[in-house]
Amino acid sequence: MTKEFEPRIVGILCNWCSYAGADLAGISRIKYPPNVRIVRVMCSGRVDPSFVLKAFAEGADGVLVSGCHPVDCHYIEGNYKMWARKVMLETMLQQLGIEPERFRLTWVSANEGELFKQYVTEMVDAVKKLGPFQKPVNWMTELLEHERSLGTAVQEIAAGGGVGE
């Protein structure tokens, strides 16, 4: 029997809620798949869309970004900014031919260790089904093009002040 595919997923978590939620999962000895490797940022608002692209470029099979629930952000509204970027990122990833299941934005609070486990498990299962991430053939050229249009996209979204969800 061949070894099952074990995806490598980069988790970018905000310090105040989601990172603390992941800590709580550990403190509560909640077991979950080991595939998510966590990078800490102070706020999900810090997550530059290029971090997500970088992770894929480095061979990540998925990227999970997680912040505080809406209205709970330690910095008032950083998570709304990330929320806005999510819309843009999803479009970009789609254009790059990356399956939507490989990128997810979630809200996990400091006391939701169970929820963190749930999101990780769901994501790992979904990515396992997709199999390893295959970089699109002309990934670099496409990516560069998107990077160029990224500035304009950010500006547009910032001017709109967020998403209407």
Add this chain to the structure above:
Amino acid sequence: MSEEIKIGVYVCHCGSNIADKVDCAAVAEFASKLPNVTVARDFQYMCADPGQELIRKDIKEQGINRVVVASCSPRMHEPTFRKVCESVGLNGYFFEMANIREHVSWCTEDREAATEKAKALVAAAVARVPLQEPLYERYADMNDRVLVIGGGIAGIEAALKVSGGNKEVVIVEKEPSIGGTMAKLDKTFPTLDCSACILTPKMVECAQRDNVKLYTYSEVEKVDGYVGNFTVTIRKKARSVDLDKCTGCGLCITKCPTKDIPHEWEENLTTRTAIFTPFPQAVPNKPVIDRENCRYFTTGKCGICAKVCPTDAVDFEQEDELVTEDFGAIIVATGFELFDPSVGPQWGFGKFDNVITSLQFERMVNASGPTKGKVLLKNGEEPKSIAILHCIGSRDENYHEYCSRFCCTAALKLAHLAKEKTNGDVYSFYIDMRTFGKGYEEFYNRIMSEGIHFIRGKGTEVVERKGQLLVRTEDTLLGKYREVPVDMVVLMAACQPGQDTEKLAQTLAIQRSADGFFLEAHPKLEPLKTATDGIFLCGACQGPKDIPDSVAQGAGAASEALSLISAGKVKISPIVARCDEDKCGGCMICINLCPYTAISYDEEKKVAVVNEAKCKGCGTCSGSCPTGAMTNTNFTDEQIMTQIEGVLAV
């Protein structure tokens, strides 16, 4: 930087906490082969003295200039290890932590997978740490006034202690008087001393001390700023009575023609007038007009109170007033509210006249209460039998999973008072008797000898048959289903978060736990702090608490606040945004995104400028900067990207 990078990597076993699931020696061995790593060790306890000494020694003897510790969460020991570095002259930000306990050993089943994941996290830290820059803590001025939100016993205690430390304190209380729930109680367990006798002197002291300012009938509307420098907007609701002019003579109350308004403070057991003071010992002991029910406001006619007032204090034109005050620290002491048992029809509350809540019974047995201390049925007769039902809404997965802690002992107190007042049959329906505090078990033993009937079984249902109330239970000691006929039922309703908890959490940017109460920074070691610096918690707003615990926490929170403001300066994290003027295109996106208005535009240079005193380092600006000019100290694009590469290197 021309200096050669020499990284020391330290993999902690944390006893067996990490070592059970992670092959620490293998991780250290793996680390030793990574670029720039000079030493890599694994050790029993890195946070203990010998572990710290190991780092110090390597810095001194081997010239280690970057440190990576793989152990617990940085939320736990990052400051510890930064200090270790600093103690031997290495900047604390040349340190990076890999969380292989909370994020690896404690949450992973398989040892091999855990070791693999630990390696990835260590690789990321090792990749990142050479890019880290020395950073220095900054200091800002500290305002030394303290705001206490909530004037119950916890808030009062906190305020008096802060005031005792010679600092100014402001209490904001939403009700017309301070006192909170304790003011409604008759006796207090386990000593049975009268609640008012021990509380009212403290209330009066709050009013009398020069450095305590009271805002009653007021609410916190907005909080700006940060630790040491909060600016708080307080809404003083229109009381319709000028507190400066009013002498509290009470003439207006006796003359008010609207007398049939349910008296909330008396738990609706009696009625009150439209202009009223909630209770005789109120502080301030000055009335307020309930505009919704006042004839002057509803019909435009009346105004009797204004006519009889000898000092001209009634002011129908008064409007809500917004005042702003500056503080260095904030103590949240907003208490709790009682669970409304009418949401569970099985208890018959609101349906049967003689099913009442614990607080209603408390008012009844109080000599200054609506029945002048008599226990009376709705028909005015004295009950011959009373059932006291524990755990109404607590320890019940349909309502609140938690135990409300104080109700068992409070129920014993009420059982004692019921027996004393009526000499009838008193039944106590309990699941477990939780008398945890000092002297509480002894109190239980005493009450048991008073002839109370204890039935071990939850009162699951209250029904009426031919005018007779019946309490249904499964008596778990007899192993029998029982129906106990009684005249009156007292429901020990759960302690739950107040209705405005959610709103206040948002105003203050503090968190709540799953049960809805405010969340402390650490359940054991930081019970009075919140995750937001400078904001502290005390009393039942953090979770069910009795009086001794609330008082202890009030004093504790005061000590937290005093120790913070006494330092005179606030330490500000050096993690802030920074703008590279050469890269900045002056698009101003960041200026609009910043929630703290910390970024402005330099017209001359046409670039964004960060005000570091206002910046909190969230990095939202950096995350949105299209040119990469805006970045965050200790979280630069390069550092994060390299860390991402690192976690994927294994």
